[in-house]
Amino acid sequence: MERSRRLGDESGAPYATLSESELRAVTTILRENDAFDDDDRIAYVGLAEPDRRLVRSGSPSPRRARAHILTFSTGTARTVIVDLSTRAVVETTRIEPTETGQVPLLQEEHALIREILLADDRWTSALELRGIDDASTVALAALSAGRFPIPGEDGRRMARVLGHHQPTPQTMPWAHPIDGLVAFVDLTAREVTDVVDTGVVDIPQESADYHVPGTFGPERTTQKPIVIQQPEGPSFTFDGDTISWEKWSLRIGYDMREGLILHDVGFEDAGRIRPILHRASIAEMLVPYGDPGPVRFWQNYFDTGEYLLGRLVNSLEIGCDCVGDITYLDVPIADARGDVKILPNAVCIHEEDAGVLWKHTEQFTGTTDVRRQRRLVISFFVTVGNYDYGFYWYLYLDGKIEFEAKATGLVFTAAFDERTSRFASELAPGLAAPYHQHLFCARLDMAVDDDASVVDEIDVTRVPRDDDNLHGTAIGFTATRLRTEQESGRRADASVDRTWRVSARDTRNRFGRPVSYVLAPEGKPVLMAQPDSVIASRARFATRDLWVTEYDPEQRYPAGELVNQSAGEQGIPEFIADDASIDGADLVLWHTFGLTHFPRTEDWPIMPVDTCGFVLRPHDFFDRNPTLDVPASADSCGCAHQAHTHASPEHHLQHHTVHPSAERR
Template sequence: MSTCGCSTGRSPSTAATVHPLDPLSAAEISQTAAIVRASSKSEVKFNSITLIEPPKSEYTAFRDHGGPRPTRRSLSIVIPRGTQQVVEVTVNLVSKTVESWREVKNVMPILTLEDLDVIERIARVHPQVIEACKGLGIIDMSKVFFDGWAIGVDERWGFERRLQQALAYYRTSKSDNQYAHPLDFTVVADTEREEVLSVDIRTVNGERTPIPLEEHNYLPELVGTRQYDFNRLKPINITQPQGVSFTMKGREIYWANLKMHIGFNYREGLVLSDVRMRDPYDSNNRDRKIFNRLSIVEMFVPYGSPKSPHHKKHAFDIGEYGSGFMTNSLKLGCDCKGAIQYLDAVLNSSSGTPLVIENAICIHEEDNGLLYKHTDFRDGRVISARDRKLVISQILTAANYEYAFYHTFTLDGTYKLEVKLTGILNTYCLHKNEESAPFGTEVADRIDAQNHQHIFSLRIDPEIDGSNNAVIQNDAIPANLTADQNPYGNGFVAHKTPFKTAKNGAASYCHETSRTWDIVNPNIVSAIAKKPVGYKIVNSQCPALLAKPDSIIAKRGFFAQKALWVLPYRDYELYPAGTYVCQSTGEHHPENLTISDWVARDEPIDNTDIVCYIQFGLTHFPRTEDFPIMPAEPVSVTLRASNFFEKNPALWVPPSELDTDSCSTNANSNMTKDFIEQTKSVLGPKL
């Protein structure tokens, strides 16, 4: 049992049951580190150690045709101690040998949590930082804290330095909310040499900005329990007395008609592969392929204030820090409720030691409201069924922000990725002669929260009934007909635009036409609809990138300029902002290609193996209600079956009148037995 009263389970795996896509085990990480160290001429720092997923053709041959089991390989990104060199090392875990040792020039790898700790440790004792704090009346440096960030742009240094910046805050006590007391300077440091390079103090008309000292706390020990009302809300208990409806075989999950593999790595965090659904209308009861691979490959947070230091704040939270590295352990609170299955994550320290994040992934079921319903107004007969969703989730902390990712599947075959944003706004101190507007909001006295955007990139490797797919754009428009053909002017149609090449497949959202996109298999046509089988992308929460097109922000975040990109599949082309995002400029780099390079090839994307990058998110104009801790704000993107099934694929779900477990309790009575008996009398022998 967990600490919050939720039932839990754990899915152990052994070497004999390792799936080719299973993440590296603790033993494999240790083995990799030992092999790399033995092959190195100097001491190395391990930035990351991860599984190299097998090439798709090799994995498909194994999965579908009984081909040989793919060889397990690991990729280590290492930095020789005291240098700025970046080396990629490929290790064959079967032969226990190094297959490749390759230095990559003019790139910088992810800043790990260990890296980000460096700047707080060295800044707190640096003479210039201490002097800057004295200018604000701060003597006790133990009350000063530094949030490490990748440096968005700083022309003073190039790739001879592995840079990071820090935003400074003050705490009046151990548990005080530091974001209520932002300081007026930032620090730039060299991560590898552990050197403070600059202390940048911002002045307004030659004056320092005093610390805003009013406390704005949210932790119970500081808020005080007298503020809470424990009686207004009655408990909601979620129970599944017969257990969950899914089963696990290692990291493969089977639920309702769906099955898939659940992976995890330091960069993307959760990865879902081999998503298939059993077709209830197929005479052979076959599993139909839907998605080969799903993952969140980037998260871009550009800030919209041109004032210093905010122009340097445009975080690529996945490319610069790693979703896996920032993942929370969910064991200490009810981040999920009900009967829960947890999966751990195994990552690495800089020394190559395995690090286990317990309960990094939460798997559970939730009621999802109505699945279908109809009332016959003639005889009053009602038919309805309850939907249910399978939720596979992770939560990460990126300094001040929390992001909760919920990959959800429902009984009709719909996939939805929902992200809930919470945590604390990034804040800055406001001088008496300044106003927060128009580039931010004064969320508390002399505390400025700047306008910013959150743009997520969901990478979908579709496999709609096979590997050869295509994308068609749908726009709802008035029918282009003559007055004779459309005498009442009411006709409208879906205007369909097939995407042929990568440049053609770069699309923006259009609210006026309710634009959607179909991922289809052009080789398989629905016998009923006479249209290709497919899955529809529904994405209306896709803000346009607001940085000017020629800015470094727009160049680095080129992928965020469109709501959809469609590209031909290539093994190991994953990350739209590049494999190495830290200190990138957005310019072409032969060893760090981005989506702009892939699109420039303008290769065919029709009836071939393709990948889709779907951008979604929100533009955040902070509110006072977002402070001192933000109510969770959801954004999402949805993919729904479109002429994929012969008919409603969830008709196998018993209607509520036949399934007493799905009936709810009346607010003023026990289970509605009378209703069930009345229904039986109407149905008679049909029941």
């Protein structure tokens, strides 16, 4: 079963995604106020979210949009704030690229780069030296340039371009990298500023055309159908953009930069919705490569801030991307000309079985109880060049929140030789895939019972021998309060099962303990580049697993507002510069997590999904297990409404003695 809805609540709710009509109004207002003409391009437009403190107090919050606008012919750019109620431009700020950075790359700039390179003799001559007489058979990867001390580049709007040979339209070009060659392109001057050619390298020739049936042999015929049915439909309902499922309530939002956003996430307990998160998103995604050679030293991509991954979303298909009873959300976004596009089936929502929720066979009562876990899945998939990424938010019956990123697609390729063997894996004859990382940063705007919060770092500990621990068997934990923003830059540590507990400052459960949610990290490596490297400076957020800041509505992105060709030490370094107290404040958690990828032969020619993520788990948030009211599944164990009894009462009475095996449980 498949259903479809349009995201964009016309109610004007404070955090509702800009609707199709509102996006059209933004363009109209810009033109009416002489803030947008035919030489201009909209690099980004999204909701200018109101201060949550004003919203919480009930104060009026104007409905506004924020746009980054590039004047195409001059390369100058500005940020414009539009008020949709008054139909006015309320703020215009010139963007200084040397001080901050450039607006994101435009999709039409990729076509421009092709025109520029085809007209450049240095580029076409370099291709001819490699046996490629027709430059149009080269697939171009036009990539963000980063910001390096290269003479003449400061302040220019740049891209760097690598090529892969594609002799026929059906050829998978990533199998045939044209190595030893990179072009530097000025997008405003429309010229190639440099062609770096380190010498001819043989182009790998083995096919990777997995998309052509039969390339790698016949398909297997052994799979039997798996059918997932919900004959009564899904258990969730919509009210505008707000979804209710089991005891969960939240508003779904979407942004062309961040993609999926969850607002006002809460859980019903004792007849009221208890807040957990004001806002949750994956605010940045960084892919730093580890090949330091002259052709690829600059390869470090901020897929969110430089490419706007939210606009690169896939249109999902039932039975392929999502299975079961599916509700899809269509998403409106504005293109560079200000026209509104509808991205169909951008967000997938469904529920699925998630194994055993809880289970026990009790010898004294002779009963067995088991309940099934299920989860609500809210997801979207994007394609950023060679890689594809899935973003999955899971909400569980027991109050747990989980995020999972799925990485698949094709690894970026190079030629394999003696030099690259130190920094890359050989996946096919002469074909290399450089080592790299996929690092994500979640922005978690916490609202544990809508109270001011504190954060404690929790480590498990061995308890020293003393009069209370004569045999040395005790275990315990330490709780270290994080008190200021600069103190909050923390590393995960699996050896002590380190977690971070976010507790309401003033709210207690029935035992007098603070109600809290715990962030459980996976604890994999953060950014591996040297601390004094350019990429570490531009992505300082990625050098720690956790940062905590006092809420500020202007602090939305961990690497700063303008990431393309950004100056260093923006974002998190600026946010924590005043070292504000986080001991009893409105708090935002910034959590970096991800994968360090040393490509395997199994990753070629297409990579099976690899995953990473984190969990937010209630800790003393509820007074008891919140799933005691979950009914048994009639079709799973034959015990629909009562525990299944294995022994008669007489048998139970005769054996009301602890069996030795029970003592060891």
